[in-house]
Amino acid sequence: MSLRQYTHTMAKITRKPLLKSRSTVSKRGRNLPGPSAAAPKRNKPARKPVVKTGPALRAKKSVGALRRWTSAEVREAFSRFQKANPDPKGELEHLNPYTLLVAVVLSAQATDAGVNKATRALFAVADTPQKTLALGEEKLRDYIKTIGLYRTKARNVIAISEKLIREFGGEVPRTRAEIESLPGAGRKTANVVLNMAFGERTIAVDTHVFRVGNRTGLAPGNTPLEVELELERVVPPEFMLHAHHWLILHGRYTCLARKPRCEVCLINDLCRWPEKTV
Numbered sequence: 061m062s063l064r065q066y067t068h069t070m071a072k073i074t075r076k077p078l079l080k081s082r083s084t085v086s087k088r089g090r091n092l093p094g095p096s097a098a099a100p101k102r103n104k105p106a107r108k109p110v111v112k113t114g115p116a117l118r119a120k121k122s123v124g125a126l127r128r129w130t131s132a133e134v135r136e137a138f139s140r141f142q143k144a145n146p147d148p149k150g151e152l153e154h155l156n157p158y159t160l161l162v163a164v165v166l167s168a169q170a171t172d173a174g175v176n177k178a179t180r181a182l183f184a185v186a187d188t189p190q191k192t193l194a195l196g197e198e199k200l201r202d203y204i205k206t207i208g209l210y211r212t213k214a215r216n217v218i219a220i221s222e223k224l225i226r227e228f229g230g231e232v233p234r235t236r237a238e239i240e241s242l243p244g245a246g247r248k249t250a251n252v253v254l255n256m257a258f259g260e261r262t263i264a265v266d267t268h269v270f271r272v273g274n275r276t277g278l279a280p281g282n283t284p285l286e287v288e289l290e291l292e293r294v295v296p297p298e299f300m301l302h303a304h305h306w307l308i309l310h311g312r313y314t315c316l317a318r319k320p321r322c323e324v325c326l327i328n329d330l331c332r333w334p335e336k337t338v
């Protein structure tokens with residue numbers, strides 16, 4: 061073979077070390093133990109198992125174990141929610157689709173009340189992407205520094221505002237894929253914005269909806285997406301628009317994680333949770 065024919069690819073192939081045997085051969089031809097035999101094999105420290113307790117464990121255990129609600133029962137539950145609260149509202153304060161989007165992004169791992177406290181002053185000076193960019197990241201951080209992960213969130217809000225101006229004419233887009241393409245916005249954000257800003261029949265599954273769906277047996281699922289898809293399957297179309305608000309409010313004020321208020325619960329006769337207190 062001439063030198064010209066000797067390519068880099070061939071060099072890689074021919075220089076590949078032989079790894080078949082772990083033993084090495086001494087000059088006298090005797091097999092000596094290889095490095096793995098010389099050094100006792102160290103076991104990786106066992107990872108501590110994550111032990112779920114309390115409501116999370118009970119909700120997990122109940123997935124698929126409870127008897128399914130009949131369609132008549134689902135309809136009855138949502139009829140009661142509707143009668144008690146015909147026009148339920150989300151609790152994140154906002155002025156327009158853009159401020160709603162910002163509020164939802166800020167609300168990740170934070171309470172609505174905490175977000176509202178910060179955004180009241182922020183939205184008074186920055187209720188459009190253009191105004192947010194004019195404010196700048198540093199000042200934006202000052203407004204939201206009481207909210208967890210505020211540095212990352214401020215960076216995302218600035219990036220969202222830039223992208224909205226650059227790609228969407230400064231408006232919040234109306235499709236799930238477009239909203240999910242914004243920095244810091246996931247499926248839940250898209251569902252909330254599509255539902256509250258544009259009246260789409262989407263269901264955003266937060267921690268409350270996840271718990272209520274599983275605990276009651278209404279929409280069991282191992283992940284928020286599974287619960288969302290199950291709710292989409294079982295909730296009658298006429299209740300879809302407000303379904304996630306009713307379930308959020310039910311989880312936040314009645315079906316509390318640690319001490320559910322079963323005695324005042326509107327659906328306590330329909331609920332399948334074995335630990336309900338009525």
Ligand code: SF4
Nearest residue numbers: 315320322325328331
């Ligand atoms: S009965 Fe109790 S556990 Fe069941 S939905 Fe009502 S509050 Fe929750």
